[in-house]
Each structure stands twice: as structure tokens, then as C-alpha cells.
Amino acid sequence: MGATMKLSRREFVKLTGAAGAGLVLGVHLPACRPPDAAGDPFAPNAWVRLDAEGVLTVMVDRSEMGQGVATSLPMLVAEELDADWERVRFAFAPADPVYANPMFGLQGTGGSTSVRAGWEPLRKAGGAARLMLVTAAATRWGVPEAECRTEASHVIHDATDRRLDYGELVEDAARLSVPAEVTLKDPSAFRLIGTARRRLDTADKSRGTAGFGIDVQVPGLLIACVARCPVFGGAVAQYDDAAARAIPGVRHVVQIGSGIAVVADHYWGALEGKRALAVTWNEGETAAQTSEKIAQQFRTLAAEPGAVARDDGDAAHALTAASRTIEATYALPFLAHATMEPMTATAHVQADRVDVWAPTQNQTGSRDLAARIAGVPLEQAAVHTTYLGGGFGRRFELDFVQDALETSKAVGAPVKVVYSREDDIQHDFYRPASYHVLRAALDGSGNPVAWSHRVVAPSIMARWFPDSIQNGLDGEAVEGAVGLPYAIPNVRVEYRMAETGIPVGFWRSVNHTHNGFVTECFIDELARAARTDPYEYRRRLLADAPRHGQVLQTAAERAGWGTPLPAGRARGIAVHESFASIVAQVAEVSLESGRVRVHRVVCAVDCGPVVNPDTLEAQVESAMVYGLTAALYGAITIDAGRVQQSNFHDYEMLRMNEMPTVEVHVVSGHDSPGGAGEIGTPPIAPAVANAVAALTRRPVRSLPIRV
Secondary structure, eight states: OOOOOOOOHHHHHHHHSOOOHHHHTTOOOGGGOOOOSTTOOBOSSSSEEEOTTOOEEEEEOSOOSSSOHHHHHHHHHHHHHTOOGGGEEEEEOOSOGGGOBTTTTBSBOOTTOHHHHHTTHHHHHHHHHHHHHHHHHHHHHTOOGGGEEEETTEEEEGGGTEEEEGGGGHHHHHTSOOOSOOOOOOGGGOSSTTSOOOOTTHHHHHHTOOOBGGGOOOTTOEEEEEEEOSSTTOEEEEEEOHHHHTSTTEEEEEEETTEEEEEESSHHHHHHHHHHOEEEEEOOGGGGOOHHHHHHHHHHHHTSOOEEEEEESOHHHHHHHOSOEEEEEEEEOBBOOOOSSOOEEEEEEOSSOEEEEEOOSBHHHHHHHHHHHHTOOGGGEEEEEOBOSOOTTGGGSOHHHHHHHHHHHHHTSOEEEEOOHHHHHHSOOBBOOEEEEEEEEEOTTSOEEEEEEEEEEOOSHHHHOGGGOBTTBOTTTTTTTTTOOSOOSEEEEEEEEOOOSSOBOOOTTTTHHHHHHHHHHHHHHHHHHTTOOHHHHHHHHTTTOHHHHHHHHHHHHHHTTTSOOOTTEEEEEEEEEETTEEEEEEEEEEEETTEEEEEEEEEEEEOSSOSOHHHHHHHHHHHHHHHHHHHHTOOBOEETTEEOOOSTTTSOOOOGGGOOEEEEEEOOOOSSOOOOSSTTSTTHHHHHHHHHHHHHSSOOOBSSOOO
């Protein structure tokens, strides 16, 4: 199952201390030190580098996997610095504790936290640099600082009609102390934040010069493919590498923790050498595992009470006393990530240092792992983050980085490990499968007076944060279920942890995907039982949740809810909160030759202040497509402990000709930023399923949708 970090939340925080902006501003990294020689950049903190030409380079401390952080994070700095956007650049930050994400205590990207975590620290970093430049200009002119203002990378003194470019001030500013306090702009004064800006990475990606993990080239580089046991948890019993070594280009065959690495001059030699290996595997206990056994295990666990995650009122009594109850069970499969760029990493382990080049979401974990495997001090371990060809949580794992490190150490040369698509799909850390039992009691008006939800699923947090599991409860496994926004007086949510032997990991919006699906499908079932329009039913139950209500109303109105549709079409609706943002979606659906066809999706989003509207719209569209693919096609099945799917012919993706028309409408409802990268995924499956149910008059209770 690859490398894991057996750390508690407290231990994660200890890695960096409290990573608030006030502590970070005074820190000078070796790569970001103040100028001590001509030509050095002005670097008052870990994020800002301003050179003598007035070019601002922002150190981006999150991974760019298409979500736009290489633009949105520099926008935060540039806003408070009053920088000319045409002179703004970015560079990926090195792995260093100063760049720890304050929302989860390590340098990493996930949980739709990039803008939320950087909202104040990066703005303060830009604001501090601006104050220092103003002081430098005012001192040079001999005028009060209060008489100076900044605009488009210039300090301006209106009274004397003088102005200085930031580049002219970097040497003077670098001699000043970093201010301890920074007053941030009022949002009404924003010039960049909230406006559509060109992405800083578009040109390189368009020209093909952007460096992804697969593109890494270093002197003496070798390529490796790894033969892994087809059964999870299995190990090498014995192997014969004679045929592999006879393949042209093969240099080494070495056993590492995950299997047998075949190392060659080029990928084809490594792949053919891997295929030529004769390996006998000790398959272990998981060899008897099947999807059917897992489903039966989940049903058995669901029959018994679980750890209580939410308990409002007395749901058990209300259900017993009710004259009318509704019950439903839902089942969702394991899902692979299937990133566009398969897993890859490059490592060079040397006697006194180690370098890793990786498309990683977990710089802290990669650096710690590199130092441990290489046996060098942490200061001698460097992580060079590349662009990511998709992440979706998969690249938070460390297995592919560990493969590269162990192989490089074994052969004494830099090695790039490359997964095939089959490796990628069959050796993933999957979105957990889950099983849900829901019961509700309705009063005479059809309103729910009790709600019971029992979740059965494997735990991701039990592996990453074992100390977070208390009395059998994984709080992350019930996210999206405990936060049910509807006005129901008696609510009980329980969790039963399942151990299946199948590795699970973070997947775009994680547990919100299954909990959002079942809660929004069940609400539709209650609306039908109450003979009430599902939109109006939700509106009634969201009287005490105005943000949800406004988002729901916006999506419904923009979609033309209640207006006539062409024959054979229906609309479905869903609303869900995740990562401090709320999204409602309306899907317009038909059935064509027994297949679901989604024609149009209207999304309404409240994620608080928006940094770059273009990026937000793209992310909501992207997340919707990811969730729609899962709703229509996604399923990883297990037989004899093996994943049955292997490539895109049997793990299908949404095709271009299946893409619906998508509209994204932003609703302003909160002063603090919410997440954006994952929030469009949870509502799409229930919106489509509810539309299908309207067409077929049968509820959809499992995914992928089959009609």
C-alpha cells in the first residue's frame, strides 16, 4: 500500500509550528534572503521576490494540477502589493516548513484549501512588501509616508507629481525591517481580486514547455517500471530475471518494497523487461476478496449500530412513533483517480544528499520520506515540484515517490519511475466504496420529523491520521452527512468502519461524493412520498439555512425549473455544502437507447469572495465532469483480490460528445473564502439520478446509474 505517514494532527502541526502569517513574514529562507549583492531580488518574506526590473515573482507553495493556484495565489500577493499584473511571474516553492498549509499543518495541496489557507498570509506578505517600498520612497524624497500611495508597481507622491518604479526601490527597501503589522485592503478597494485574469501558466502549457513529472530529464537518468503483486498486500516470493535482463536497454533488475523494478535506458526497455519477468507472488489473505464479499460485509455491518456522529433530538423514538416511515439503502463502488498523467517520480539518491522531482501534492511527506530512505539530514533532501497532470488526491500519496527513491538508491543513479495506465488503475488508492441505510419519519404534511443515516465505509483517516479515530468514529467519513442543512428536529448519523484489504485514499471531494449522493437522493424520495415538487420541498426545509436556500433558488431559476421541457426529458436538482462552499445543480436528462444522456447542467455557487472568476468557473465545470463520469461509468470491482479494470476501455471516461452544456452562476453570500476545486463534484450525481428517477418513476440507489 505504499508509504504512509503515521502522524497525529498534533505531530503535523509540530513540523512547522503555528504557520500563521505573522510568524512567517519575518522568516528568510536561504533561497529568499534579502539582497546582499547587486542583482539579488528584494525578498522580505517567503513568497515575495521583486527584482531591479520591477518584476514580481511569487513563490507558489501549493501544487498546480490544473486548478489555477499558479495564478490565484500570485493575485493575492499582487493585490496588496499593488503590483502591475503584466510584470507578475511565479515559481514553485521548495519543500520547507515555512510553506506549511496552516489548515492542516504540512506543505501539501488538498481539501480545496489553497486560497482559503493563503487568503490572509499571502495578502499580508504582499502588504508588508508594499509598506517597505513606500518607506523607501518616502525616505528618498524626504516626505511623510502618509502622502505616498501605490499603483501598478509604482510609489507615487501626488503633491510633487513624482513616482518611482518598484524596481528602483528594491535595494533601499531591502535594508528595512519587515513590518510586524499589516492592514489589509477593504474588499471595496480590490483591483485584481474578483477580476478575470489570464492564467500565468497558460503560455508555457500552450507551447509545450511546461514541465510535468513525466518530462523530467537529468544527466544519467534511467527509467524504471515496477512489477507489483496483482493482489493488494501481496509480496514477492521468488523471481527469475534472466529474460528481463536480455531485453535491449535493460541495465538493472532490483527488488524494492513494492515489487521488482526493471531499470533501463528508456521506457520501452523497462516495460518490456517488466513483462519478461518471471515472478511468483505470495498473494496473502486478500486473494480471497471479491466485490460480492465486500457488499455482504457492508450489509452485515449496517445491521448493527455504529459510532454516533450526530444525535439531535431522539430519532429512534420519532421513527418508532411515526405513522409513516420511508427507508432506503444505497451502495456506491470503489473509484480510481485515473489522472491524465499516470503516476511518475524521479529521484537521485547520493551519499550526501537526495533530490526528488515529482508531481506531488505532498511536499512535506515527500521530503521526509526522501531523507529517511537516503539516510541524510532533512536539510540535504530537496523536493522539486513539477506541474501535475491531474491530482484529485492521488498524488498526496507517497508510493510512487518511494518507488523512485528506493530504485535510485539500489542502482546508484537517478531514476524515473513511470506507471503504465494499467499500473495506474490497478494499483491506486481508491475512493472508498460505501453502503448507507437511511430512514425518515414524515408528519401529516409530508415533512420529515426524523432522519437516520448509517454509513458503512472504509476509513482513509485511519491510515493517515490514526489518532483522529475516536471510539470507532472517523469524522471525515461522515462529512456531508453530519452537516445536513435541512430543518429536521430529530437527526442521528452513525458510522461503521469496514476493513476490506483494498487501499483507499483521498479522491476529489472525498466522502462528500457518497454522502452528498445519498442524502440528496433520499430527500427526493421524501419529496415524492409527500407529493411535493422536489425544489419546493427543499426550499421549505431550508428556511433556517439562507445561504443554501439562495444557491438552490438561483440554480432552479436559471435552469427554468418548472418550465416545459422537450418530450422525454426531465430535470433533477441537488444542493450540497462542502469545503465551506455551497453548490446547487440542476441537470436536464433524457434516456437514449437505455443510456443516460445529460443535456444541460446549471450550477449556482456560493464560495465567498472569488479571486479569479474564470478559474472558479473552470473548476466547477471540471469537478462536475469528474462527478458525472463517476455517476455514469465509474466502478472498480474486485475478484480474487484483483482489480478487474485495467484501462479506459473498461474504466470509462465521459467523452467529448457526451459533454452537456454547463452554466455557472456565482452567488455572493459569505465574507470568507470557501473552497473551489472540489465543490462541483458532490451534487452532480444526485441531480442526474433524481432526473432519471423522474423519468423512470424508480429511485436510483446505486452508482453507476443503470436504467
